[in-house]
Amino acid sequence: MSNRDGSAVGSSAALLLVRVAVAAAFGFSAWQKLKPGIPPVTGPQTFALSVKSYQILPEALVSPAAFTIAWVEAICALLILTGLWTRAAATTLGLAVVAFTLGVISVIMRGIDITCGCFGKFKFICTGPVSWCKVGENSIFLATILVLVMFGAGRWALDARSAAAPPKPA
């Protein structure tokens, strides 16, 4: 194995690790938002209340937005895990995280006392009400996602297979 091959394997392994981590985080997040739960505390109900508490969207848009956000996360997690349309999926998640962070900053600036609802009742780094800690946590997610936007999925991905496929005969 040449140095170039070894380096490519190393970077692909690193990218695979990043993909699995991002897919796991956002897949888990999507599941928390969509799970049936024990009525009345279903995933969508809890997340919709969380979206509403940010006081950014009009009430008519809260439920559609809650479902759309959850499904964006689910689809992107699946695409990133399989390595299909990786850059596009990562870009979508990146834009979503930027939007979430702007929402968090808006809540902090307005002095609204809410919890995030990002991962259901589970917390990764920050606990308690939404604070600047959440902005830091989101920055870590964003930095990880940007790795995929910049470098793609690596060689162990469906993107690499489709790129390597021979052109169809005319």
Next chain:
Amino acid sequence: MLKTTLLRVAIIVACAAGLGLADQWRRPVKLALDPNTPVVPVAPPSTTPSNSQNTSGSNTSATGNPATTSNQNSTPPANSANPETPPKPQGPNVTLAQAYDFWNQGVTFLDARTKAEYLTGHIRGAKLLDPNEFTSDESRAIIATLHPSLPLVIYCGGGDCHASENLAIFLQQAGYQQLHILHEGYPAWKNAGYDITAGEQP
């Protein structure tokens, strides 16, 4: 490549929006976002409320004030608990004075804040019921002590906290009918010099 990526982003978002709308449509219970919104009641997480909120002589609120009625039926307790001075809240929200009247009548108070906040200090007699832990065993045990037709006063940290509204929505969906929210919350109660306590005991 940028054009392709942006096109794919648009496709992903469109698919998610479509799936989201379809998912929203197929769910049997529609989402409730406001305690005033009529909702389709679903089965409460606990099987049988034990009526212990206001029953059979054992009902003294933790205030030490005995409830003045012991009815187990569906008589509107907000009015029957003390016919002489019935609080008349407008909608689900109650003022501090109305909440204090309820408290004096032995109406159950629910603290929708986190356990840490509850332990630091809460309205004397209030039971901890964090909406984020609504389906936990601890919460189920508390819910089992609440009768669906008796009034409940819910509060959280005041200001823009939404925990009390969220808890009200969950309880409303679980069949609880007389829910009152003290929007001014614990800080207003404390500042008014009303009875508070700390620790795990209500």
